[in-house]
Amino acid sequence: MARRVLHPAYFVLLLCHRDPNVLLRPRELCRLLEEAGFRVTERMALNYRKFLVEAGYIVIVEDAEGRRVLATQKAVDFVARCLRIMGLDVPPPPPGEQQ
Numbered sequence: 001m002a003r004r005v006l007h008p009a010y011f012v013l014l015l016c017h018r019d020p021n022v023l024l025r026p027r028e029l030c031r032l033l034e035e036a037g038f039r040v041t042e043r044m045a046l047n048y049r050k051f052l053v054e055a056g057y058i059v060i061v062e063d064a065e066g067r068r069v070l071a072t073q074k075a076v077d078f079v080a081r082c083l084r085i086m087g088l089d090v091p092p093p094p095p096g097e098q099q
Helices: 008-015 020-024 026-035 042-054 073-085
Strands: 058-063 066-071
Touching (some): 008 042
């Protein structure tokens, strides 16, 4: 049986699912990851965000409110599946924050 290795950006998605806008602030994302026990550089944080955009998990929107990150349905489903596997409650997405 082949082992499946997940990209670290998936962990970032799980960590930031309640406030995806933290992905716009690399320093804050680095601090958040450090609290979880991971040391990353700002460049790595930017690469994780880029991976999530290219994989279709998040969309960065610029409008009158400024820049913000929206989680796609693909991201919501991924987070919900992971939380269910871990036996945790799946929180409803914040209103207006899902594309």
